[in-house]
Amino acid sequence: MSDEKQHASGDVEAGDTSKRVGMEAIRERGVDPEELREKLIDAVGAEFTTYYYYTNLRMHLAGHEDYKEITEDARLEDRAHFELVAPRIYELGGHLPNDIRDFADRASCPDAELPVPMGGDEPDHVEDLDAESILEVLLEAERCAIRTWSEVCDMTQGKDPRTYDMAQRILQEEVEHEAWFIELLSMERDGEINPAGHFIRGEPGDAPYSTNRRINDSA
Ligand SMILES: [Fe+2]
Numbered sequence: 059m060s061d062e063k064q065h066a067s068g069d070v071e072a073g074d075t076s077k078r079v080g081m082e083a084i085r086e087r088g089v090d091p092e093e094l095r096e097k098l099i100d101a102v103g104a105e106f107t108t109y110y111y112y113t114n115l116r117m118h119l120a121g122h123e124d125y126k127e128i129t130e131d132a133r134l135e136d137r138a139h140f141e142l143v144a145p146r147i148y149e150l151g152g153h154l155p156n157d158i159r160d161f162a163d164r165a166s167c168p169d170a171e172l173p174v175p176m177g178g179d180e181p182d183h184v185e186d187l188d189a190e191s192i193l194e195v196l197l198e199a200e201r202c203a204i205r206t207w208s209e210v211c212d213m214t215q216g217k218d219p220r221t222y223d224m225a226q227r228i229l230q231e232e233v234e235h236e237a238w239f240i241e242l243l244s245m246e247r248d249g250e251i252n253p254a255g256h257f258i259r260g261e262p263g264d265a266p267y268s269t270n271r272r273i274n275d276s277a
């Protein structure tokens with residue numbers, strides 16, 4: 059008899075699709091799943107917008123091919139972070155905003171814009187752009203990401219293993235990204251050697267910790 063099995067039934071009625079045991083289980087352990095999923099929407103909003111903004115920042119690092127390559131790794135890994143966590147929002151009964159403008163507005167980190175005034179769609183003074191100022195924008199974006207995913211780790215550790223696992227994997231890459239841009243900015247701005255401790259990815263945007271493996275992906 060299935061009724062004799064310890065976990066065969068619980069507070070959610072059999073067949074009730076209006077509730078999720080996956081949400082109630084973490085609520086019982088002290089996480090507010092609705093609060094968490096809203097924070098995750100804000101966090102992946104920042105990953106998605108940063109992916110967009112890094113595209114533009116990378117474009118403007120002409121002449122610094124090594125910087126472009128590393129920015130490309132960080133850019134593609136932010137997309138991986140968005141894709142890793144987006145399904146979790148639905149598992150927690152939420153959804154992505156229908157309007158991308160709403161999504162961008164609620165992102166939990168500032169827009170990583172080109173560090174020059176924008177007139178219309180173009181920067182006003184491209185000739186004033188330098189690698190140092192772009193690296194400073196990249197560095198602060200990584201720091202915001204570290205703060206964000208550290209907060210999610212704190213909220214979920216020991217209570218929501220699935221979200222915690224995602225957040226800690228993303229955090230590992232964000233910490234590496236910060237180290238990359240500290241190394242580059244230290245040399246570019248101050249002429250100082252400040253090693254990151256590691257080298258670029260084997261493949262662009264490899265996302266060694268956070269890649270959301272796809273169907274038919276045999277890697
Ligand atoms: Fe990220």
Ligand SMILES: [Fe+2]
Binds near residue numbers: 132135136203231232
């Ligand atoms: Fe990052």
